[in-house]
Amino acid sequence: MRWCHWVNFPILTIMIWSGMLIYWANDEYSVTLFGHTFFRFFPDWFYNTLKIPHRLSEGMAFHFLFMWFFTLNGIIYILYTLISGEWRELAPKRNSFKEAWLVLLHDLHIRKTAPPQNKYNAAQRIAYTAIILMGIGSVITGLAIYKPVQFYYLTWLCGGYHFARVLHFALTLGYVFFFVIHVVQVFIAGWNNFRSVISGFEIVNENPKPAVQTAKKNEHEEA
């Protein structure tokens, strides 16, 4: 459901930005292996460029407003996908994990052919389903650190307050990683594909007569 996708984009951007305003106040996470710190989240130049420091209260106010929109949009998306049956195109199938490897090899130009696919290929099925699960994870870990007393069971589920915060942070890194790959793939997929995400054109989902439209378009392409 492309509306949800485009609504989510600015909301998630705001959530990540305001999340960083909050994170700055206690930026304790780093990548440390065998006692050596490789990377500290985040370097000072990064904070200063983005005007992050000393805005904790502002960050919290934005975060706790847009959390509602983020959650609501997610619920609408999931309900729509379930009810419309579109989840069938999205959920990984039994052979998806094996196929996804072949898709990866193909995309990296190691392998010439890719497995046949419908709307989404196996790698997409896995990635797009994972991102939805990550979204749910962000809401759950978010609630676990936002109201650890009232939602004590969520906090327990997330391995305690401290660990829930780490998870919440890690999921955000996951979004950024997803975003980078996603945008690269969109560029590779080309204009026609991108256009379809705006117009809903290749796969019509908001059109009163979707079947006819899709069929006609296919005819046209073949002609």
Add this chain to the structure above:
Amino acid sequence: MKTLNQQFRQLRKMSMKKPKKELTTEQKINRRNFISFTAFAVLAGGAYEGWRWLYKSPEEAAGITGGARKPLRRALNKTELVFRRLFSNNHLVKTYPKSMAAKKVRVNSDIGIEAEKKFDPATWKLQVVKKAGDILQVSLDELKSLPKTEIVYDFKCVEGWDQVQHWAGVKFSDFIAHYKLDDLAKMQYVGMETPDKGYYVGIDMPSAMHPQTLLAYEVNDKSLPLNHGAPLRLIVPVKYGIKNLKRIGTISFSNSRPRDYWAEQGYDYYSGL
């Protein structure tokens, strides 16, 4: 260019009242694309303008709360209402064994209890404002004669850090019951201030009367040091650290929000966990 021409033709067609001919498939395709992209651009522009409106919205007038953008403060207050409905005194803060409590308890702030200020704990008495001009004074020894409650829990700061700490003192609800302040406790808020009025908090009554809220005089089985708010501080585990006032000077009750140091600086008034 071709597509533009086509779009133009379509627009003309659309403006005609009764198109006589069925549109060709290609025209339909282009028309739908045009509509989609226009709608997309308009909505994107709208979203951007909406964001600019929010981002540049004026700061609220300084009062009980301050320092936040007006719409965001409204959102914080509405969100408070949602979560206050969920609040239950049956939801206890998770407790830990004493062995897990930090030996070095973090000191994060000295607002209202700055070291250079003269303060003698020996002459201190807690002032409870029952009504204007009627002040109940309670000494530390009197407080210590009440049942002592201990708690080892994960103290949480708005900044994002947390630490398992061990506090002990009088349960606030025991204190209310002992001094027969029940009528005052029917009001909606408790206000607490440091003796120098430099730091002050407002707590909603359900949180104050929560069974784990303490007037604490001990940390790690020892009397509070000055930097932790000697002789008596508030420990309210259902709130962020900013509400855990050090060195309580006066306690008062009201039906409107008492002044609150950090709520005046853009933070959520409720700050409940």
